[in-house]
Amino acid sequence: ETTPLITSPEHSVEGFVREFLRELNFTQGTVLERATTNDAYLALARTVRHYLMSRWIETTVDHYRAQPKAVAYLSAEYLLGRQLDNALLAADLEEIAAEGLASLGLDLAELRDAEVEPGLGNGGLGRLAACFVDSLATMSVPAIGYGIRYEYGIFRQRFAGGRQVEEPDTWLAGGAPWEFAHPEHAVTVGFGGHTEKYTGDDGVERSRWVPGWQVLGVPYNYMVPGYRNGRVNTLRLWSARATHAFDLQIFNEGDYVDAVRSRTFAENISKVLYPEDSTPQGKELRLQQQYFFVACSIRDFVDQLLPAGFDLRRLPERIVFQLNDTHPVVAIPELMRVLVDDEGFGWDEAWDVTRRCFAYTCHTLLPEALEVWSVELMGRLLPRHLEIIYRINEEFLAQVRERSGGDELLVRRMSIIAEHPQRAVRMAFLATVAATRVNGVAELHSQLLRDKVLADFAQLWPEKFTNVTNGVTPRRFVRLANPGLSGLITEAIGDGWVTDLDRLRELEPLADDAEFRRRFREVKAANKGRLVDVLRRRDGIEVDPGTMLDVMVKRLHEYKRQLLKLLHVVTLYDRITAGEVSVDDVPARTVVFGAKAAPGYVMAKEIIALINHVGAVVNAHPDVSTVLRVAFPANYDVTVAETLIPAADLSEQISLAGKEASGTGNMKFALNGALTIGTDDGANVEIRRLVGDDNFFLFGLTEPEASAIAEAGYRPSSYYEENPGLRRALDLVASGAFSDGDRGAFEPVVANLLAEDRFMVLADYQAYLDAQARVEAAYADPDAWSRSAVLNVARSGFFSSDRSMRDYLDRVWHARPLPG
Numbered sequence: 001e002t003t004p005l006i007t008s009p010e011h012s013v014e015g016f017v018r019e020f021l022r023e024l025n026f027t028q029g030t031v032l033e034r035a036t037t038n039d040a041y042l043a044l045a046r047t048v049r050h051y052l053m054s055r056w057i058e059t060t061v062d063h064y065r066a067q068p069k070a071v072a073y074l075s076a077e078y079l080l081g082r083q084l085d086n087a088l089l090a091a092d093l094e095e096i097a098a099e100g101l102a103s104l105g106l107d108l109a110e111l112r113d114a115e116v117e118p119g120l121g122n123g124g125l126g127r128l129a130a131c132f133v134d135s136l137a138t139m140s141v142p143a144i145g146y147g148i149r150y151e152y153g154i155f156r157q158r159f160a161g162g163r164q165v166e167e168p169d170t171w172l173a174g175g176a177p178w179e180f181a182h183p184e185h186a187v188t189v190g191f192g193g194h195t196e197k198y199t200g201d202d203g204v205e206r207s208r209w210v211p212g213w214q215v216l217g218v219p220y221n222y223m224v225p226g227y228r229n230g231r232v233n234t235l236r237l238w239s240a241r242a243t244h245a246f247d248l249q250i251f252n253e254g255d256y257v258d259a260v261r262s263r264t265f266a267e268n269i270s271k272v273l274y275p276e277d278s279t280p281q282g283k284e285l286r287l288q289q290q291y292f293f294v295a296c297s298i299r300d301f302v303d304q305l306l307p308a309g310f311d312l313r314r315l316p317e318r319i320v321f322q323l324n325d326t327h328p329v330v331a332i333p334e335l336m337r338v339l340v341d342d343e344g345f346g347w348d349e350a351w352d353v354t355r356r357c358f359a360y361t362c363h364t365l366l367p368e369a370l371e372v373w374s375v376e377l378m379g380r381l382l383p384r385h386l387e388i389i390y391r392i393n394e395e396f397l398a399q400v401r402e403r404s405g406g407d408e409l410l411v412r413r414m415s416i417i418a419e420h421p422q423r424a425v426r427m428a429f430l431a432t433v434a435a436t437r438v439n440g441v442a443e444l445h446s447q448l449l450r451d452k453v454l455a456d457f458a459q460l461w462p463e464k465f466t467n468v469t470n471g472v473t474p475r476r477f478v479r480l481a482n483p484g485l486s487g488l489i490t491e492a493i494g495d496g497w498v499t500d501l502d503r504l505r506e507l508e509p510l511a512d513d514a515e516f517r518r519r520f521r522e523v524k525a526a527n528k529g530r531l532v533d534v535l536r537r538r539d540g541i542e543v544d545p546g547t548m549l550d551v552m553v554k555r556l557h558e559y560k561r562q563l564l565k566l567l568h569v570v571t572l573y574d575r576i577t578a579g580e581v582s583v584d585d586v587p588a589r590t591v592v593f594g595a596k597a598a599p600g601y602v603m604a605k606e607i608i609a610l611i612n613h614v615g616a617v618v619n620a621h622p623d624v625s626t627v628l629r630v631a632f633p634a635n636y637d638v639t640v641a642e643t644l645i646p647a648a649d650l651s652e653q654i655s656l657a658g659k660e661a662s663g664t665g666n667m668k669f670a671l672n673g674a675l676t677i678g679t680d681d682g683a684n685v686e687i688r689r690l691v692g693d694d695n696f697f698l699f700g701l702t703e704p705e706a707s708a709i710a711e712a713g714y715r716p717s718s719y720y721e722e723n724p725g726l727r728r729a730l731d732l733v734a735s736g737a738f739s740d741g742d743r744g745a746f747e748p749v750v751a752n753l754l755a756e757d758r759f760m761v762l763a764d765y766q767a768y769l770d771a772q773a774r775v776e777a778a779y780a781d782p783d784a785w786s787r788s789a790v791l792n793v794a795r796s797g798f799f800s801s802d803r804s805m806r807d808y809l810d811r812v813w814h815a816r817p818l819p820g
C-alpha cells in the first residue's frame with residue numbers, strides 16, 4: 001500500500017497562478033519582477049508537471065499492482081520535440097495557463113519559445129519512437145520507453161557560405177525541468193575483460209564473464225502523458241557515470257588528477273548522439289552505447305518492475321522488448337547471459353524464454369545501412385556475448401542444414417557471422433533469428449523485406465514476418481501544430497477525432513461544401529502567415545504567403561533525392577531566363593528545403609551547398625524571383641516542422657522507389673491538407689490508395705522497374721544525351737552559373753549524376769517535371785485544389801500512430817490496455 005497522494009493543484013486560473021508563483025519563488029528562487037524568461041519558463045514547466053504528477057504515480061502503482069504484460073520499447077533515439085505544449089494539452093491546461101500567465105503580465109507564447117527541444121534522435125526512426133510512446137500512453141497501454149540520455153543531441157546546423165557547419169546541441173544548458181534523476185536506482189554495467197570456464201554446483205560446465213571495467217547507469221525518468229485519460233507512462237533514459245571502482249586503482253597509485261580524468265572515459269558513453277543515419281560507423285563508442293542502455297534496461301525491468309522472487313521462466317507473460325531497428329539487438333545475448341550465467345538456467349530453457357521476449361522492427365532497405373559489428377570488436381568489448389552469439393548461430397545453422405538437406409551455400413548466406421570482408425556479427429540476422437516477430441514499417445517495405453533483404457529467413461519462417469505501417473501522433477502533429485484546422489474539424493465533427501482519427505472520414509462530404517473549403521483555405525493562409533513570422537524572426541528569410549508552398553523536409557540523403565527537386569528549380573530558372581516561359585504563365589511558388597546532413601557524408605554536404613547556391617541566384621534574379629524563391633532555413637527540427645507542415649501546399653516525397661522504408665513526414669503533410677507529389681515508395685503507396693489517385697501526384701519508376709534497369713545496367717548519361725532540358729540544367733550547374741563562374745565548385749555532384757547516379761535521378765527527371773506541370777495546372781483552380789486537400793485530411797486517419805499501436809498489440813505484442 002502507498003500513502004495517500006497529495007492532491008494536484010486546483011484546476012483553475014487562481015490555482016494555477018498560486019502554483020506558478022510558488023515555483024517561481026521557492027524553486028527558481030526569484031520574484032516576478034526580476035524573473036527572466038527562462039526563470040518563468042522553468043517555473044511554468046514545473047507547475048504543469050505538478051498537475052500530471054498524481055496521474056504518473058497512480059499509473060506506476062497500477063502497473064505494479066496488476067502486473068500486466070507490458071511493452072518495453074528499446075530505442076537508441078527519441079526525437080521528442082518540445083514538451084511544454086504537449087503537457088499542457090494532456091493536462092487540459094492550455095486556456096488556464098494562458099489566462100493565468102496573462103494576469104501576471106506574461107505571455108505563454110514567449111515562454112514556450114524558451115524551451116530547447118530534446119533532439120535525442122536523427123530523424124524518422126527517433127521521431128517514430130516519440131509518437132509511439134505518446135500513443136501507448138493515450139491508449140492506456142502499460143509501456144515503458146528505454147533509451148539514452150545524450151548530453152548532446154543532434155547537432156545544431158548553421159550555414160557558412162552556404163555550407164553546413166555543425167555545432168553542439170547544449171539542450172541541457174538552460175535547465176531540464178522535465179526530467180527526474182534517480183541516482184539511487186543506478187545500475188552497474190560491465191565491459192571488456194574475459195570469460196572463464198568453471199564447473200557449477202550441478203556439475204555442469206559453465207562460462208562466466210569477468211568484465212575488465214564497469215560503469216554506472218543512472219536512470220532519468222520523463223513523463224509521457226496520455227491525452228486526458230488519467231494515464232502518464234514513463235520514458236527512462238540512461239546516463240553513464242563512473243563507478244567508484246573505476247578510478248580506485250589509479251587513486252591508490254597516487255595520481256589524483258589522472259584518477260579524476262579517467263572518470264570522463266566512462267561518462268563519454270552517454271555524451272553525444274551519433275549523427276549518422278543509414279551508414280553505420282562501426283565505432284567502438286557506439287557499441288558501448290548500445291550495450292550500455294540495453295543492459296541497464298533489462299536489469300531495471302527485472303529488478304524494479306517485477307516483484308521480488310518472480311519466476312523468470314514466466315518472463316514472456318510480463319514483457320515484450322520491441323527492438324527499434326538493430327541498435328538495441330545486443331539485448332538478445334544480454335538476456336541469455338542473465339538467464340544462463342546469473343540465474344542458472346539451462347541453455348535451451350533460456351533460449352525458449354528469450355525468443356518469446358523479443359520482436360524486431362527493421363527500418364531500412366539499403367544494404368549499407370544494415371549494422372554489423374566486427375568479431376574482433378565484439379570479442380574485445382563483450383567477450384561473453386560473442387560466445388553466446390556463436391552458440392546461437394551454431395544451433396541455428398544446424399537447423400538450416402537439417403531443413404535444407406545440407407545446402408552449404410544457404411548456410412553461409414544465412415549465418416549470423418559474416419566471413420567477408422571481415423568476420424562480423426550481422427545484427428539484423430541475429431534479431432531475425434531470435435525474435436517472435438519481424439516487421440517492416442509500410443506494406444511495400446515489409447514485402448521487400450520478405451522478398452529480398454531477409455528472403456531466406458522468410459522462407460524458413462513465413463509466420464514470423466508481418467507488416468505494421470508507421471503512424472504519427474495526431475496530438476502533436478494536428479491538434480497542437482495546427483490549431484486552426486483542429487478548430488475547424490472539431491466544429492464540424494466534434495473532438496473525438498483526437499483519439500480516434502478514423503473519424504476524420506466524417507469530413508468527406510464537406511469537401512464538396514464551398515463554405516467549408518473557403519474556411520479551410522483561410523486556415524491554410526493563417527498558417528502561412530504564422531510560418532512567415534517564424535522564418536523572418538528565426539532566419540531572416542522573407543517568404544511571400546501568397547505563393548504556393550512546396551516543401552521538402554527530411555534528412556539529406558542521396559536516396560531521398562533532394563537533387564531531383566533541385567533540378568526542377570534549376571530547370572524553371574533556365575526556362576524563365578531563356579525566355580521560354582513567361583513569369584505570367586507560372587504560379588508563384590516558394591520551394592522550402594529543410595535537411596541536416598551527417599557530418600561525415602561528403603556528398604550530402606555538397607548537395608546542401610548546391611541548394612543554397614542555387615537558391616541565392618534564383619532569389620536574386622529580378623524576374624525569376626517574382627515567381628520562384630528558395631528558402632532553406634538552417635537547423636530543421638521538430639519545432640520547425642510544427643509550423644512548416646501546417647502551412648504547406650505541396651509535400652515532396654520523391655525517393656527512388658524501393659529505397660524509403662516508409663516515411664512519416666509524408667503522413668504529417670497529408671493530415672494537414674497538403675497534396676503529395678511522390679513516387680510509388682514506402683507509405684506513399686498507402687497514402688495514394690487511401691486519398692485517391694485524383695488527389696495525389698504520382699510519378700516515376702516503380703520498384704520492379706528500377707530493379708530491372710539496375711539489373712540491365714543503368715546508364716545515366718543516356719538520359720542526359722537524350723533530354724535537352726535535362727542537359728541544359730546539368731550544364732548550367734557545371735558552367736558555374738550558381739558558383740560565381742567557378743566550374744569546379746559542383747563538379748563532383750554533376751559528375752556523380754552522369755557517371756553513377758545510384759538513385760536514378762536522371763531516369764526520373766522527365767516524369768517529375770511532367771508531374772510538376774500537373775501540379776501547376778491543379779493549383780490554378782483553388783477550389784478544386786482545396787477539395788483535394790480536404791479529402792487528404794479526411795482520408796488519412798489511418799496514419800495515426802494509435803492505429804500502429806493497435807496493430808502491434810494484435811500482431812506482435814499480444815498485450816492489452818490497462819485503463820485506470
Ligand code: 26Y
Pocket residue numbers: 122123124125126128276277278279280281363364369371441470660661662663664682
Ligand atoms: C546504424 C546507425 C548509423 C543508424 C542510425 C539511425 C542507422 C539508421 C538510423 C535511422 C534510420 C531511420 O530514421 N530510418 C527511417 O525510419 C523511419 C521510421 O520507420 C522511416 O519512416 C524511414 O523511411 C526510414 O528511413
